[in-house]
Amino acid sequence: MDITLxxxxxxxxxxxxxxxxxxxxxxxxxxxxxxxxxxxxxxxGALFLLQTELTDAFNPLAIFILNLPIRSNVFLYIFLPTLIxxxxxxxxxxxxxxxxxxxxxxxxxxxxxATLTIGYALSWVSTLPLVVCxxxxxxxxxxxxxxxxxxxxxxxxxxxxARIIEGESLLNDAAAIALFGLFITxxxxxxxxxxxxxAIGDFxxxxxxxxxxxxxVARVAxxxxxxxxxxxxxxxxxxxxxxxxxxxxAEHALGASGVIGVVVAGLTMNILGPAxxxxxxxxxLRAVWxxxxxxxxxxxxxxxxxxxxxxxxTIDLRDIALIMVVVAAALVARAVILFGFLPLLTxxxxxxxxxxxxxxxxxWGGLRGAVTLALALAVTESRLIDVETKRQxxxxxxxxxxxxxxxxxxxxxxxxxxxxxxRLSPLDRALSNQVIAVALxxxxxxxxxxxxxxxxxxETVRSEAKKFAERVDEAVxxxxxxxxxxxxxxxxxxxxxxxxxxxxxxxxxxxxRERVIGARLSEQMLFDxxxxxxxxxxxxxxxxxxxxxxxxxxxxxFRVAAFLRNRLRIAAPLARMTADRFEMLLAKRLILNExxxxxxxxxxxxxxxxxxxxxxxLVERRVESVAGAIEALRLQYPGYxxxxxxxxxRRTALRFEERExxxxxxxxxxxxxxxxxxxxxxxxxxxxTEVRPLLDLALRRDQLVRQFPLFADLDEAELRRLRRELKTxxxxxxxxxxxKDTPARSVFFVSxxxxxxxxxxxxxxxxxxxxxxxxxVLTRKPRRAQVTALTPTSLLELDxxxxxxxxxxxxxxxxVVRESPAFKRHSEELQKLPELALE
Numbered sequence: 132m133d134i135t136l137x138x139x140x141x142x143x144x145x146x147x148x149x150x151x152x153x154x155x156x157x158x159x160x161x162x163x164x165x166x167x168x169x170x171x172x173x174x175x176g177a178l179f180l181l182q183t184e185l186t187d188a189f190n191p192l193a194i195f196i197l198n199l200p201i202r203s204n205v206f207l208y209i210f211l212p213t214l215i216x217x218x219x220x221x222x223x224x225x226x227x228x229x230x231x232x233x234x235x236x237x238x239x240x241x242x243x244x245a246t247l248t249i250g251y252a253l254s255w256v257s258t259l260p261l262v263v264c265x266x267x268x269x270x271x272x273x274x275x276x277x278x279x280x281x282x283x284x285x286x287x288x289x290x291x292x293a294r295i296i297e298g299e300s301l302l303n304d305a306a307a308i309a310l311f312g313l314f315i316t317x318x319x320x321x322x323x324x325x326x327x328x329x330a331i332g333d334f335x336x337x338x339x340x341x342x343x344x345x346x347x348v349a350r351v352a353x354x355x356x357x358x359x360x361x362x363x364x365x366x367x368x369x370x371x372x373x374x375x376x377x378x379x380x381a382e383h384a385l386g387a388s389g390v391i392g393v394v395v396a397g398l399t400m401n402i403l404g405p406a407x408x409x410x411x412x413x414x415x416l417r418a419v420w421x422x423x424x425x426x427x428x429x430x431x432x433x434x435x436x437x438x439x440x441x442x443x444x445t446i447d448l449r450d451i452a453l454i455m456v457v458v459a460a461a462l463v464a465r466a467v468i469l470f471g472f473l474p475l476l477t478x479x480x481x482x483x484x485x486x487x488x489x490x491x492x493x494x495w496g497g498l499r500g501a502v503t504l505a506l507a508l509a510v511t512e513s514r515l516i517d518v519e520t521k522r523q524x525x526x527x528x529x530x531x532x533x534x535x536x537x538x539x540x541x542x543x544x545x546x547x548x549x550x551x552x553x554r555l556s557p558l559d560r561a562l563s564n565q566v567i568a569v570a571l572x573x574x575x576x577x578x579x580x581x582x583x584x585x586x587x588x589x590e591t592v593r594s595e596a597k598k599f600a601e602r603v604d605e606a607v608x609x610x611x612x613x614x615x616x617x618x619x620x621x622x623x624x625x626x627x628x629x630x631x632x633x634x635x636x637x638x639x640x641x642x643x644r645e646r647v648i649g650a651r652l653s654e655q656m657l658f659d660x661x662x663x664x665x666x667x668x669x670x671x672x673x674x675x676x677x678x679x680x681x682x683x684x685x686x687x688x689f690r691v692a693a694f695l696r697n698r699l700r701i702a703a704p705l706a707r708m709t710a711d712r713f714e715m716l717l718a719k720r721l722i723l724n725e726x727x728x729x730x731x732x733x734x735x736x737x738x739x740x741x742x743x744x745x746x747x748x749l750v751e752r753r754v755e756s757v758a759g760a761i762e763a764l765r766l767q768y769p770g771y772x773x774x775x776x777x778x779x780x781r782r783t784a785l786r787f788e789e790r791e792x793x794x795x796x797x798x799x800x801x802x803x804x805x806x807x808x809x810x811x812x813x814x815x816x817x818x819x820t821e822v823r824p825l826l827d828l829a830l831r832r833d834q835l836v837r838q839f840p841l842f843a844d845l846d847e848a849e850l851r852r853l854r855r856e857l858k859t860x861x862x863x864x865x866x867x868x869x870x871k872d873t874p875a876r877s878v879f880f881v882s883x884x885x886x887x888x889x890x891x892x893x894x895x896x897x898x899x900x901x902x903x904x905x906x907x908v909l910t911r912k913p914r915r916a917q918v919t920a921l922t923p924t925s926l927l928e929l930d931x932x933x934x935x936x937x938x939x940x941x942x943x944x945x946x947v948v949r950e951s952p953a954f955k956r957h958s959e960e961l962q963k964l965p966e967l968a969l970e
Contacts, residue, residue, distance in 0.1 A: 163498075171436045178440050207308075232476055234295055241299075252456055259523060263318060295493070343387075345394065348376045352376075353399075370416060458534055495539055628672065631746060636664070663682070706826045714775055845940060861924070878929050882925045885897065885924065905934065
């Protein structure tokens, strides 16, 4: 192959890719659809030039284009891993988890349903064997929603809709390719009608092997990249190898799904990478992968579309009819999932509700693309499949792809517009009018000050000021219109809270960029802020409060870590998660304290004084809750908060120092050489602050025992023995600690938090330093009280034997037991106990 011609064609393709994006925006068509059109035109043009008798001058170029080494393996091994890996790096995994049920339903269940529906529909109306029909179904069942996502992002459509589509695009390729691998094996083996149950039964094996390969490759890569922390180019080079190694290891070493391997490798990098790599480098790495994926996605569409004229070369009317059968069956299968299965999951409370308009957009947005063409090409290349089967697969898959791109793709924007998903709600329009009015008045004041400082001619300034004043008056008139004046305070509060949560999110990102908070911590805080926004959109002020409370709760992972610590004496997970919580609460308090200025400077001018005062009240409650959570941790781990605060101060000082050096360089006070040397020193000092102080749970428990007034009269030897016997328990708010009518085998001391004790309807609250469960242990009767944690609470637990021994040693504890209300009800029985009869 002529290297000069190959280089010229490649350069020309890059030029076309560069020109296609602005042209697609101008024509209002999806970028990938326009690329497919370009590829089809190039392929059809090459065929025309080769077959026409008008001229032979372009025959060498036409032959070269038609003989390009475009094989299915080029798509599956080179382009596809890049696209999938980059998608996983860009994902907000925590937000995806909120919609994991609809995502998995669309990505996996919908692929299986589409494969079966299309396969059986084709077998009923054609003479093709069932196994070939199912093979075609698996090929065309995978969607390519990248074009849809680009449209959704360019319009004012809800983020949740784009998130569901992105999650689908991540996983459905893997599901479809796994099914394709099964059915093409059956076709080659000559099985006329394979067992569908057997095919689906092999599915988990393909997934498990791919997950293992992806996880292992990514973990090794992250370990190596962390070792090369000072060499960013080396780290980037290693990251480029990850998706390809994961694909090859899964496919050839484990016989599993290579696509699943790439997905899991990317997810592993997404989860672990920000914690192991520097924030600045992580952003650069994602930018590099964004560029690689852009090129790969464009190339895969153009090159795949080049094949369409050849694959459709022998099409006839019967083939067109079968293509329409595939179109109808695919739409029916997708509609069954969207309008039948998803609402059922919502009724069962397994999935959040998905608006009917969203489902219509998702239905029509199920475009097919390069992956479908690549799988069809793999069939046509096989020497083990008969010619007629290859012809039918190639024509049906290609024709269906062409339909989705040229019909659904070009009309999707119109469908979204008809559904009203690209328009603001009346409330948002009213808010927009008020925002514009406030902003323009602010701009007018700034422009007046600026023009005065510049000394511009008065006539020019006066003329422009008059024009601008007319625009301000129009904006104020729209903002004061009757429709806008009828915005309820409830809606204003909702909009204000959404803006407040958005500002909180921006502050988190700013602190991350300034390296005041780490990547893993910022990811958790961003997840909390996103939850605030979406919960407020759904339920207003109530949703905001609920989400704020939820953000402070101990989650399932924390409870698992506490179980490991309490039962198995494995303290490392709990220590790490407690330290994470400590650091997150300190950062959250810092950011919450800055929200007041935003309320006064922005929200008050748009929504008024009453809304601003209510928002101040809500923020103050959040500040109090965070402060209470911090104080609870301080009581448990005295001194650790101080270490974290000192670390925060050092990181803030480095941020200011770096900013000052940058300003000096920009002002020409220092040169690049001096600046580079100064920044190297900052990097070294910052590296020292990256390591967080270790939290020793055992040491903190020792200090905690000393702070209990009940143990103040114990000598040192007795304290040491008590520390060995005490067990630490962590319970979340709402957790039942002790149930009524259960055997009492332990006594609990509240070290932090608060609990509620209910005895026959009489409720009492206990806090730090209080004790409960002692009467049941001493009387050896079932508990009469039910005790529930009101807040995240830490307890010290002591068994009956240890408690009785402690009673004999501690006069203070004996007095507390005698003075408790429960003691009076059992005084005759308890006074006979030797532990309480010592005085």
